[in-house]
Amino acid sequence: MMRSFFVLALLATSTHAVPQTTPVPASGGSGGNSGQGGGVTGSGIPNVTDAQNPTCIPWYGIRDAIMGGLFQGRCGDNARAAVRLAFHDAGTFSLALQAAGLPNGAADGSILADPLEVQRDENNGLQNIVSLLAPLPAQFGVSPGDIVHLAGVLAVLACPGGPAIPAFVGRTAPTNIAPTGLLPNPEDPVDKLVARFADMGFSVRDLIALIGAHTTGKQRFVDPTQANKSFDTTVDIWDTRFYTETSNTTALPGTFKLDSDVAFSTDPTTSPDFSRFIGHQNIWTSDYVDAHEKMSLLGFSANDLTDCSEILPLSIDITTLEEATNGGKPPTDPVIDPVKLEAAVQQFRSIWLVPTPAT
Numbered sequence: 001m002m003r004s005f006f007v008l009a010l011l012a013t014s015t016h017a018v019p020q021t022t023p024v025p026a027s028g029g030s031g032g033n034s035g036q037g038g039g040v041t042g043s044g045i046p047n048v049t050d051a052q053n054p055t056c057i058p059w060y061g062i063r064d065a066i067m068g069g070l071f072q073g074r075c076g077d078n079a080r081a082a083v084r085l086a087f088h089d090a091g092t093f094s095l096a097l098q099a100a101g102l103p104n105g106a107a108d109g110s111i112l113a114d115p116l117e118v119q120r121d122e123n124n125g126l127q128n129i130v131s132l133l134a135p136l137p138a139q140f141g142v143s144p145g146d147i148v149h150l151a152g153v154l155a156v157l158a159c160p161g162g163p164a165i166p167a168f169v170g171r172t173a174p175t176n177i178a179p180t181g182l183l184p185n186p187e188d189p190v191d192k193l194v195a196r197f198a199d200m201g202f203s204v205r206d207l208i209a210l211i212g213a214h215t216t217g218k219q220r221f222v223d224p225t226q227a228n229k230s231f232d233t234t235v236d237i238w239d240t241r242f243y244t245e246t247s248n249t250t251a252l253p254g255t256f257k258l259d260s261d262v263a264f265s266t267d268p269t270t271s272p273d274f275s276r277f278i279g280h281q282n283i284w285t286s287d288y289v290d291a292h293e294k295m296s297l298l299g300f301s302a303n304d305l306t307d308c309s310e311i312l313p314l315s316i317d318i319t320t321l322e323e324a325t326n327g328g329k330p331p332t333d334p335v336i337d338p339v340k341l342e343a344a345v346q347q348f349r350s351i352w353l354v355p356t357p358a359t
């Protein structure tokens, strides 16, 4: 049955052979098939013995070191930190600096390679994930940019509902520490944030799709008295609930809203895109994948890199994990059945799980 997955992957006509989502899990689900042909039994995790591109062969082991060793196959604190790290590495890219020929940021892993960069206030909270990832470039003989951005892609997949973003390898080593002052501050006004993302090469729609990564986020340093509060009520699921709950003036217990996220939900420049994603997982997924792929390539060209998406596990399709009572009709957010969710994680992330899961 593993075969059928690879045949499908080979026949995929898109520019990237990115795996699809999981079918109804073994425990049975209320939803329909997600469109994956005959479905997949077993883990749906590509095995190096079936590697397609020789360049990708070492990346199966690197995948397991990150997805297993660091994330234990789960959407825990290391995974959410790795998603943020990918942004804080690449988000220092500037078209203006590039045009001026000045030292620039990029998706180059400089945040791993230069010990000073992660010590900046704006990178507070990323020190632990950096210390975990920092040995990997030397251990596997690959660039820090490839490690940071594969970790970001795998971290999204570690979160149920998180899509498969094309995974490129072959980035060269960073040539400089990232310039300062380029990462966004949650107190910045919307026009400044929109302008900064435009200088990275992102449209308003890209920005609002990317900000949905806060679906798996917690805050510690904006208000230390509310440390560990999450940006939505389902912090371990990659869903559209972040958009729904941020837009609603009611503050839900246990959650924390960044001023910038609230401003995006109300400002006329950004609110149409913000509303567009509410309860529409498929629309958000499609826009998020495009924007995150672009983010993972800032300062590089895909033409110079190798697409190793063949190493990625299937995305866990949360629409097949809804509670029986939940119609799941947009624009409502799916209500996930915890038993079905755990069964899907056990099936589709099997080889990376440990008996005592990461928090």
Ligand code: HEM
Pocket: 077, 080, 081, 083, 084, 087, 124, 125, 184, 185, 186, 187, 193, 210, 211, 213, 214, 216, 217, 218, 219, 220, 221, 222, 223, 258, 260
């Ligand atoms: C306007 C742009 C953005 C602002 C102002 C912003 C701001 C923040 C702040 C203040 C935190 C909490 C840090 C702490 O106190 O621990 C945070 C967390 C986070 N951010 Fe953003 N962010 C932005 C964009 C993004 C983007 C584009 C991504 C990824 C695609 C992202 C992913 C995350 C994640 C995953 C966390 C949670 C980290 C964790 O729980 O360890 N953010 N962000």
Ligand SMILES: *[C@@H]1O[C@H](CO)[C@@H](O)[C@H](O)[C@H]1NC(C)=O
Pocket: 047, 048, 049, 351
């Ligand atoms: C990978 O495939 C080989 C050959 O089919 C098999 O022996 C091995 O157990 C597989 N590994 C995993 C982790 O499934």
Ligand SMILES: *[C@@H]1O[C@H](CO)[C@@H](O)[C@H](O)[C@H]1NC(C)=O
Pocket: 077, 227, 228, 359
């Ligand atoms: C926040 O979570 C971390 C572990 O993830 C824990 O060590 C810390 O004590 C928590 N802080 C608060 C205020 O709950």
Ligand SMILES: *[C@@H]1O[C@H](CO)[C@@H](O)[C@H](O)[C@H]1NC(C)=O
Pocket: 248, 249, 250
């Ligand atoms: C806002 O959230 C509250 C509490 O969950 C809910 O009762 C209310 O219907 C929501 N409002 C809107 C406009 O969705």
